[in-house]
Amino acid sequence: MITKTVKDVHEACRGVQDGMTIMFGGFGLCGIPENAIAELDRLNIQNLTCISNNAGVDDFGLGLLLRKKQIKKMIASYVGENAEFERQMLAEEMEVELVPQGTLAQRCQAAQSGIPAFFTPAGYGTEVAEGKETRKFGDKHYVLEEAFKADFSFVKAWKGDTAGNLIFKGTARNFNPVMCGAAKITVAEVEELVPAGELDPNQIHIPGIFVQRIFQGEKFEKRIEQLTVRKK
Amino acid sequence: MITKTVKDVHEACRGVQDGMTIMFGGFGLCGIPENAIAELDRLNIQNLTCISNNAGVDDFGLGLLLRKKQIKKMIASYVGENAEFERQMLAEEMEVELVPQGTLAQRCQAAQSGIPAFFTPAGYGTEVAEGKETRKFGDKHYVLEEAFKADFSFVKAWKGDTAGNLIFKGTARNFNPVMCGAAKITVAEVEELVPAGELDPNQIHIPGIFVQRIFQGEKFEKRIEQLTVRKK
Amino acid sequence: MALTKEQIAQRIAKEVKDGYYVNLGIGIPTLVANYVRDDIEVDFQSENGILGMGPFPYEGQEDADLINAGKQTITSLPGASFFDSAMSFSMIRGQHVDLTILGAMEVAQNGDIANWKIPGKMVKGMGGAMDLVSSAENIIVAMMHTNRAGQSKLLKECSLPLTGVKCVKKIVTDLCVLEIVDGKFKLLERAPGVSVDDIKAATEGDLIIEGDIPEMKI
C-alpha cells in the first residue's frame, strides 16, 4: 500500500537539492509552510529559485533563507516588508523577477492545469511586458505569460487527510491551492491530519491527487505581521 | 438596498431575448438549471446559441428547447443521449460546434477570469484545431483557444444565500461553478436559499460576486439518466 | 478463443498499479474497476467531477447528484472528493492522472486514435476524450479487434476523424495485447487459444512479432 503520509518534516523534504526551483504558499506570513522553510534553513540548501508572493520578514518566513543567502533568485509580487531583501536586490546579490500578483497565481494554476501559456492584461505597456508577446483581443491589449516549472511545492493547509485532501482556513488559503500539483512534488504540512474518509468530500479545497506528501506540522507559530485591533 | 434575490423564475429570466448566447450548467441531467430551462421553453425564446456540456435527452433538459427548435446553434462536448439532436445536426437544421470537454470548461473559466485566450493540448492534430493557431511549448503541441462570450449564464446550486454565495452538491457541481460570472448576467437557482451569514465563508464554492440573480427553484425533478444499482 | 468484454477488462486490470489514479472511459473500460486486485489502492477519477469513485449504489440508495461520466449512478469511497469541471481537467491536462483507459473505433500503428465521429452518420461528440488522449502519458485502449463488419480496427492509418495523434501506448483487444513501438503494433500476448495467424489475419496495420508470443494469463 502506497502512503502519502510522511513521519515528519525531514522525511517530507527528502530529495530537495541545491539549485532547485521551489514554490512556497502563503501571503505575507499568513498560511506559509513554516515547518518546511525551517527545515530548508537547517539543511542549508543553496542556490534556490523561490516562487512565492512575498519574501517573508527579516527573521521569519523566507527571510530565514534570505539571511543565509540560500536564495539565488526570487520570483515574487511584493517584497516591501523585508529590508534585507531590498538590500540584496539593490546590491544585485540576488536575482529578482517581480510578477503581478494575479499573473503569479495564474502561472501557478496554469502549471497545475497543463496550460503552457495564457494571455492576461496585467502589465501591458509596462516593463513586465518587455520581451513578451502581446496581442489585442477586442479593443484591449494582453501579454502572453507562461506556466511556471518547479521541482517542489511547499504548501500549508488547515486540515488534511491521508489521501492528501486539503482544507484551508480563512485567508491562509491564498496561494496554497494554486501551487498544489504545480511542481513535480507537492508537500503539504497541515495543522491536523485525519484518516481518509473523515473530511466531507463536498468541502475539500484541493483533492489528494495534487499532493504527493503530507504531514502534520510539529508547530505553527503563525506570526502576525500587522496587528490591527479596535478597542471594545 | 440592492438585492440579488428574485421572487421566481419569471423574474430571474427577465431580459432574455431571441438570438442570445446562453450558458447552461450541468453534466447530462445532473445539476442542470431545470427551472430556467422550463421557463425558456414557456417563453419560447428563439434562435438561441447554447453553451452546455450536453444537450439533455429528448424530453428533458435542453431537449425541451430542441424539440421546439429554439436552438440555432449548440456548443457542447457530448450529445450522444439525444436522438432528436443527432437528427437536427445531421440534417443541418442546427449548427453544432463540438468542443473537447476540458476546453469547454476552460473557455468558460477564462471568460469568468478575464483571460481572453490560452493554449491547450486538447484537439491538436484533429479537426478541432482547424483554423486555430497552434504552437509548440517544450516538445508538445498546443492549440490556442479563446474565452466564450455569453449574455446569460444559468446555473443550479444546492444551497445559496442572499449575497449570491453558492454551494454545490456531489457531482452536480460540474460545469456550474465555471459558468458563474462567465456571462454578462449569471442567474443561480438553488434548492435552498438562506439569509447571508448562514453559510460558512470557508465552504463557499462560488462567491456572490459572480452571481447577479438568485432564487429558490420551485421544483427539482432531478431525473436520473442511467440508473445503475447493486443488489443488497 | 477470443476474450469476452469482461475478460478484456480483466486483462487490463493487471496494468493498474498500487497508488494509481485512473480514468476509465465508457464501455469496456468501466468494467476494469471490477477486476482490480483488492490488496492495492487505486483511485478512480471520473471527469464529471469525482475522485474516489466507488461501486454502484445499493437499490434505493441512488442519488441523482452522484453520477459518473457515463451518467450512471455511483457511490463515493472514503477519501473521495468532488470538484468542478475545470479542476477535473486540471487533473487530466496537468498529467496528474496516472492511467487512462478508453475505447476506440480505430487505432493506427503510429498511436493515432479515432473514437468520436463517423462523418454524416454518427456524431456523439468527443466528451473528455480529446483532453484525455492529448495529455495522458499512459493510455490503454480497450476494444474489439474488428468491427461488426469484420474489418480490422488496427490500421496503418485511421480513416475516421482523429481524437488524438501519436498518443496510444497499449491496446488490449479480444484477440491480443499490443504495444505501439517504432510506428508499428508489437504483439505482446495472445488470447488463450488464439494463434499468431489469427491475429495477423485480423490486423490491417503492420505487426512486429518477435519470438514466441505467450498466451495471456487472466
Place this chain on the structure above:
Amino acid sequence: MALTKEQIAQRIAKEVKDGYYVNLGIGIPTLVANYVRDDIEVDFQSENGILGMGPFPYEGQEDADLINAGKQTITSLPGASFFDSAMSFSMIRGQHVDLTILGAMEVAQNGDIANWKIPGKMVKGMGGAMDLVSSAENIIVAMMHTNRAGQSKLLKECSLPLTGVKCVKKIVTDLCVLEIVDGKFKLLERAPGVSVDDIKAATEGDLIIEGDIPEMKI
C-alpha cells in the same frame, strides 16, 4: 485648506454606490471603508482572498489566518467568502469588481499610473496593482497632490516605471478632484479654501478648467 488623508478618504467614499464590490489599496484607500454611508450595502474585496471584509477585530480576537492585503488583522462580515489567489484575480481580471481605489506616486494626464518602483532606490513590487489597473473599469486614485519635495505628482508624462497605461479615471488629492478627459486633467472640485490658482501652481500636467469650480462637500 488642503484636505487631510482622512478627508480624502471621506470624499472618495461618496463615489461608492449601493451594491458595489470595491477593492481598496494600501494607505489612504484603506481609510475609505470608514466613511461609506451605512444605508448602502458595499462589499470590500481584498485580493489575498476575502470578499466581505469587516473592520479590525476587537483586542484579543485577532486571528492570524484572517488578514487583508496590507497584512493587517481583519474580520469578516455575514455573507463573506474566502477563496484562493487565482479566484481572487478572476474577480479582478474578470471585471467583477466595480470600483478600485489605490494610491500612486505619479499619474499622467492620459491616465497612466506609476506606483511600484523607483529605479535604484525603492522596489517593493507591484503586488496586485498591475492586475487591478489593467482590468478595472472604474479606478480612483487617492494621493497627495505633490510629493515630499513639493513636486507635482500630476504630470504630463510619468517619469517612473508604469504600473498601467491609460487606466485612471478619477483622482482625488488633498487639493482637488480631477477627471481624465481627452488626455488632460479636468478639474471638477476644489478642496475648501483652495483656489484654482493654488491647484494650477501644484499641477505640472495640463488642466481643463471650465466655468466656476465648486468647492467639494465632505
